[in-house]
Amino acid sequence: MAKVTLIHATWCTACPATRRFWKDLKTEYDFEYEEIDVENPEGQALIEKHGIVGVPTTLIDGEPAFTGLPKKADAIARITRR
Numbered sequence: 001m002a003k004v005t006l007i008h009a010t011w012c013t014a015c016p017a018t019r020r021f022w023k024d025l026k027t028e029y030d031f032e033y034e035e036i037d038v039e040n041p042e043g044q045a046l047i048e049k050h051g052i053v054g055v056p057t058t059l060i061d062g063e064p065a066f067t068g069l070p071k072k073a074d075a076i077a078r079i080t081r082r
Helices: 015-028 041-050 072-080
Strands: 003-008 032-037 057-060 063-067
Touching: 003 015, 003 041, 015 032, 015 072, 032 041, 041 057, 057 072, 063 072
Parallel strands: 003 032
Antiparallel strands: 003 057, 057 063
16 A cells, blocks of 8 residues: 655645645545645655655655646556555
């Protein structure tokens, strides 16, 4: 099962739509999902580890997969690839 981690920020204008996107997709597909605020220590650690320069950024199985709002077909392909 894929693990999706969304790194977001309260001040980010694109983040709410991306959060809704993944939550809606979760109702259709089986994958783990978590959200991490870029402002907290865990978020900062992920930013540093992966060299992330923008939010929202989606990690899939611990690796950066998308920055911004992904296309639905691309997201489905990534979470169902096993």
